[in-house]
Amino acid sequence: MTTATSTGKTDEKARGRRRPQRAPGPVRRAWEKYWYAWAMVAPVAIVITLLVLYPLGYGFYQSLTNATEANVATTIGAFHRPATYDFVGLDNYWHVLSGEDGDFYPRLWWTVLWTVSCVVLQVGLGMALAVLLNRKMRMRGFYRAMLILPWAVPSFIGVFAWRLMLNSQYGVFNEIIQAVGLPAQNWLGSPLSQKIAVIMVNVWIGIPFNMVALLGGLQSIPKELYEAAEMDGASPWQRFVNVTLPGLRPVSNTVILLGCIWTFNMFNVIYLLLGNNTTGDTDILVTFAFHKAFNGVSDYAGAATYGIIILALLLAFSTFYRRSTLKSEQA
Amino acid sequence: MRRGISIAAAVTVFALTASACGDSGGGSSSKPKDPKDISGTITYWDTSDAATEAPTYKALIKQFETTYPKIKVDYQNVPFTDIEQKFKSAAKSGKGAPDVVRTDVGLMAEYAELGYIAPLDGTAALKDTDDFSSVPLNTAKYKGKTYGVPSVTDTLGLLYNKKLLKKAGIAEPPATWDEFIADSKTIKRKTGAYGTYLNPDSYFLLPLLYSNGADLADPSKKKITINDGAAVKALDTAKKINDEASMKVDFANAYQNMQAAFKNGKVAMLVQGPWSVGDALGGSAFKGDEGNLGFAPVPAGAGGKAQAPTGGHNLTVYQGSSNLDASYLFTQFMTSTPSQIAIAKGTGTLPTRKSAYTSEVTGDAKIAGFQPILEKTARARVALPQVGSLFTPLAQNYVKILQGDESVQGGLDATAKEFQKLLNGYSIG
Structure with missing residues (x-):
């Protein structure tokens, strides 16, 4: 890479x-x-x-084949097995895209929901923090350093820390809410709460990057524009909408595109936060393909089909996204 | 930008397919020689606990090298959770693969079917086979050949807190799952502690399936049996345990939480294996009071029979090893009676040779506790190469059933359908 x-x-x-x-x-x-x-x-x-x-x-x-670990050609020492897999054409794609395997569309909708909600929250919160930190204040350096911290921590350590905190019997969140007299919650106890938890943790991990990138964008907006807007009597909100947002567009477009691609393929948060005892409803396309490839006898054909479909989806998305943002930038 | 994307995605694809490419290294076979003349270096991948168990294995390897000075053993400790993928990709490409690898009994059929491990019948590796207990030896067999030599064994049993049971007025640990649920309620009422903590992992579901006469599939008839009447009965019981007998299950942290709750006296009974005993004895409920920990077979189900899966590890030899003779010899040495006694004393795991159960070995509480359980209830699992893949849909639907998203029959039917995708030519029911 x-x-x-x-x-x-x-x-x-x-x-x-x-x-x-x-x-x-x-x-x-x-x-x-x-x-x-x-x-x-x-x-x-x-x-x-x-x-x-x-x-x-x-x-x-x-x-385009039905290759698995058990039917590809293998020669190890005294063991020989000829290849017995067949060329099946687009059968795998048909099987997946027609919804016949029953896995693809539920996984796809959840992947899209997961990507959209993560990116909206990451960019939104990142922008709010960037605007806050873009003014002169005491200890600005300290705040910035603290907010970049989630980025500095290796993501799997961050995810495990969250898993400990969300533990329903020995986690710190339940200790806190029980201390104020509220009933303990099973934070990772159902598919819905697991989905909320993985989005929360991924947003936490993603905010620093968005904040830093947008802060850079904010600082490149000329001050004169704000002064001119103020002279024209624009309210703070109007200044934000009409000066800050358009000025940020070159940065925010890229940040959103990157965020979408990263989140779409974000593997470790989902895989590490929830462990093995899940219903499978929380698997996004990438973790699902991983299970196909690496659980038991590897399904090479199935995993490759998913890999190519993921690639195609992302290529299509980024092409359309670039085209539409270029248009709006030129307009 | 676009290039960046295709690179990122292509790397994903690459990662998914990387294990598929690559060719295999050649191996040479030679005629049996005098063990003393065998020379060379072999690599051994060990999966024992790096901190607590590995020193015992390393000491044995030193002994082996002293006995056979011409052979050098390169010891490598690989975490248990990584070994399957690591060994499979190394075995497939032939690059960096070990000569001898310690293999969980659940992986035997898969490795053997894929041709990664060598049949050992008639080689030096298998010696005095009559001395092995039959259940662990059966785990090493696949399609009539022996692919491994049993090293250590284990099974699931019922561990219980004697004081809590006594406080609740229960004289004997429950013998059936119905008693198990009833006793759990009594314990909760009289002591405040929970009866049990259900582990929602599919491996821990096996005792319930087996004791009700159910199983994942029947290879001899090519039938998927996971949604038959016996399995429904088993899952009904599991759901009942979850709803009525168990402390609230935290699905993401179930194993750690049940262990913590049991060792600190918040839970009275646990379906667990001997590997957990060392940890349990360190908890406040058992520290300085080791006699408080009771051992019993898992409860019996509607079939009237109590059965639990056999776990443990076999030593297996990589099919493509360039030094098969030394590998066989090493395997034989590590599974000999003196080595098994040393391993049992050093790590507290259960030997697979009958002759290794000396009075010294059975002096260990958990070995003494689990030895009769093994004899009574341990059985081999169904030997299907796909068993690792089958556990995923079973676990997912089991969790759905426990969380109430799916009825027992519906969840098992869905599992059977998933099984059918994985087991070619099998019919349901």
Whole structure:
């Protein structure tokens, strides 16, 4: 992942070098002139092919078969088993998308609900905190540091801490509410309360990033705009809606897009907060695909199908999102 | 941006498919030689508790290396929860796979079916097989071949707090699940402590299924039996225990909470295994008063028979090991009677060899407590390679039934349907 993104940047640079040139001539002249650029691009192209395109292609191929761990070709020592899986075409996709497997649509709706509620809360609360911290006040540095803390804690440690606090028999939340005379709650006791809990924890984890990114955006809005708005007699709310929000748009658009993709694929919060004794209703598409791949005899075809469907959903979403935000930015 | 997305998603796909690619390493087989002439290095993946149990195993390995100076053993401790995926991906690719691996008995059928572990019949690994208790030895068998050598064994029993039962006026631990529920109510009324804490994990449901004559499936008839009348009876009982006898179950922290509640005297009876006893004895209810902990077989169900699943670990040899002879020898050494006695004394786990139950070994309270339970109620689980996958839908529907989202019959029917997706060619009922 790190290699892929960092080399992605090099790729961008290399192309940047090429772009200002006039239309390329014959191949040979192009090679003589641009060999340096090609050489720069080559490692990236090779790495991307090996790390991204090959597995992606292989995953797509597997999604067209009925391969499982028990029917792929295996030779280990004295043990030989020929491949006995078949090419089934788009059967897996039909099986999933037609709702025949009974798992896809419930998981999809919950994934969408989970993504939307997490992103709305993360961005909303992150923005509120960013606006609060964008003014001069005492101990501003301290507040900022404290609010970034959830980000600094490795997420699985944060999630386990929440799991301890939410424990219905030995957790601190029940101790507190019992101390004031309220009845103990079973915080993770039903699918609904589990869903609320995972959203809460994910929002907690996601706020710092949103806050920092939006704070950066706020600081880049020219002060003169606020002064001019004030001169025109705009109320604080009007200033927020008409100056702050449009000024933040370049940042907030990216933050929302990133938030959606991250949350859609957020694995550890759901997997670690709830443990194994769940009804399965709280599984999002990614955790569901994980169970397919890693519980017992691995279902390669099923997991790959889900992987490709998740990829397609995210690609479609980000394409539409970019297009609509570009339009609104140009407007 | 778009590239960033496709990278992120492709990495997900890559992670999902990575274990699928890769080729296998070759192995060589050679004729049996004199054990003293075998040489080389073998890797052993141990899943014993790294803090409390591993030192005993390491000491045994030292002994092995002294006895066979030409063989070197590379000991690696792998957490129990990670071993399945770690071993399977290493075994498949042949890269970094161990030669000998300690395998939970529940994984035997899966590993054997997938060809990851070697059949051991007729090799040096299996020695004096008559000495093994039959139930643990059966866990190592799959389709007529023996794929492992039993190392330690365990089962589920009923642990109870003698003082709490006495205070409630109950002389004997309950012998049937009905008595178990009735006693729990008496205990709650007379002592304030809860009768039990139900563990909503599917493994802990097995005693209820077995004792009512139910099981997940019947491989000989290719039938899924999880929604038959006996299973419904078992789940009815489980639901009743949850509603009437148990402390309120915290589903996300059930295991830790039931253990904490039991060892501190808030719960009187627990269906648990011998591995938990060391922890229980450290709690306020049993500390300095070890005699307060009682051991009994799990209660019996409508079938009149009390049965519980056999757990424990077998030593298995990786099919692609480049040094099979040394691996067999090591397996034989680690499962020999003297080694089993050393393991039992060092870790308090139950040996699988009858000859290892010396008076010294049975001096340990939990070994003494669980030995008769093993003999009476332990049975092998159904040997299906998919058993690891079956537990997921069973657990999910079990939780739904307990939480009241699903009726017993409805939940079990849904489970059976999920089972059918996993078990090719099986019919329901």
